[in-house]
Amino acid sequence: MAFDLLIKNGRVVDGSGEPAFQADVAVKDGRIVGVGKYSGAAAERTIDAEGRVVAPGFIDHHTHFDPQAVWDPYCGSWLHNGHTTVIVGQCGQVIAPVRPGDGEWYLEFFSNAEQIPLPVLKAGVDVTWESVGDYLNALGKKRGINVGTLVGHSGIRRYVMGEAAAERxxxxxxxxxxxxxxxDAMYDGALGFSTAPKDRGDPAGVPDDAERWALASVLGELGTGVFQVAGGAPGGTKQTRAVARELAARTGRPS
Structure with a gap:
């Protein structure tokens, strides 16, 4: 068999937890078809990886690249560090869904939370989408790294309740x-739901836990998705973990 790509002489770390080992990696039709020794094998392209590590792409399961992914298809240095997938929409903080005309609030939220100057966000992000699906489609127009998203509690509170999201x-x-x-977000491709414990200081932290359980029930109903719970609440890590455990127990979905 002639391979499309042969990566030779690399130090393979395969993600199994086993020690690294020297091997060649053969690729055909976009898939890895063999890991071993392929001396003399034909390939359209051969890369000599001697002295380098060959590994699956890393997944960063907690990032706040939601706005940056719009203007930076590689998400900064993450791709250079070996990441091929990032997950956004963490801590209840998202930039979709957005009511038309309300995009600046979401950018201000990110600016305050992530210490990114608001003029930078405004220069790089033109909020033309409304739904989570629209946002993912906007990202898909130019992509250098895979992006998955959760649907965030603060964002959907703002979408439905406006200014009252932070008040009642x-x-x-x-x-x-x-x-x-x-x-709708789950049907559009969201990976789960993110929230924050009560009294965290953002819209997701305003309601009592009954709202978290009610919103989380959608994932239980659908039988898919994961939960993420932000830190930073008055109760610290103990409070965050308690909310996460309760979400998982009530829905049967991982948290």
Missing amino acids: EATQAEMAAMQRLIR
Whole structure:
């Protein structure tokens, strides 16, 4: 068999937990078809990886690249560090879904939380999307690294409740609207739901836990997705872990 790509003489770290080993990696039709010794094998392209590590792409499961991924398809140095996938939408903090005309609030939220100057965000991000699916489609137009997203509690509160998201509990009608947003986001390709413990200081931290359980029930209903819970609440790590455990116990989904 003639391979499309042969990476030779590398130190392979395969992610299994076993020690690294010297081997060649053969690729055909975009897939790894062999790991071993391929002396004399034909390939359209051969890379001599002697002195280098050959490994699967790393997944960074907690990033806040939501806005940066719009203007930087490689997410800075992450690709150079070996990451091929990043997960955004963490800590309830997202830039989708967004009501038309409300994009600046989401950018201000990121600016305050991540200490990114607001003029930089405005220069790099033109919020033309509304749904999570629209956001993912916008990213897909130019992509150098894979991006997955969670749907965030603060973002959907803002979408449904406006300024009141940071002030009060949701009504039953508002709760139902947020559940629909989560359901739609999951159908659009979101990987799960992120929230924050009560009193964290952002919209996700305003409501009592009953709202978190109600919103989380959508993932249980669908039988898919994961949860992520932010730190930084008054109760510290203990409070974060307690919320995460309860979400998992109530829905059967990992947290």
